[in-house]
Amino acid sequence: MDAMTREQREKLGELMRDKIRVLKKDVVSYKELTRPVAPDNAIGRLTRMEAISSKSIHEAALREAEHTLSRLERALNMIDDPDFGLCVECEEPIPHKRLLIVPESLLCVQCAEKTGG
DSSP states (O other): OOOSOHHHHHHHHHHHHHHHHHHHHHHHHHHHHTSOOOTTOOOTTOOHHHHHHHHHHHHHHHHHHHHHHHHHHHHHHHTTSTTTTBOTTTOOBOOHHHHHHSTTOOSOHHHHHHHTO
16 A cells, blocks of 8 residues: 655655754754863853753753654655555554654554554
8 A cells, every 4th residue: 555646755755855964963063062061161151060961951952863863764765665654553644744744753643642652
C-alpha cells in the first residue's frame, strides 16, 4: 500500500533536507556552547554557576537536536520505501499533514497518543 504520491514524497524529502541542514548547524552551535566551563569563568554578569546551568540546558538541546537529526536522516533514507508514511503500529497511512510537521514520524496520531510517542 503506497501512502503518498510521488509529488508528496518529493516535497517531504525537500522539507527533510532543509530541516537536516538547519539541525546540522544547530548541532555545531550547541557543541560550541557545551564546551567545559573554565573554573574562573565569569562572562559579563554570568556567574560560573549560571554558566554551568546554561551549559546543561545546551547539552539537553544538543542531545535533542542530534536525536531528531538521526531520525530525520533515517526517514530521508527510507522515503522511497513503499511502506514509508505508514504507521509502524497499525500500518495505516500517517496523514501527510502530520508528516509535513514531523517528517520523522513513525506513528499516526492515534497510535502516538496510545503509546505516548
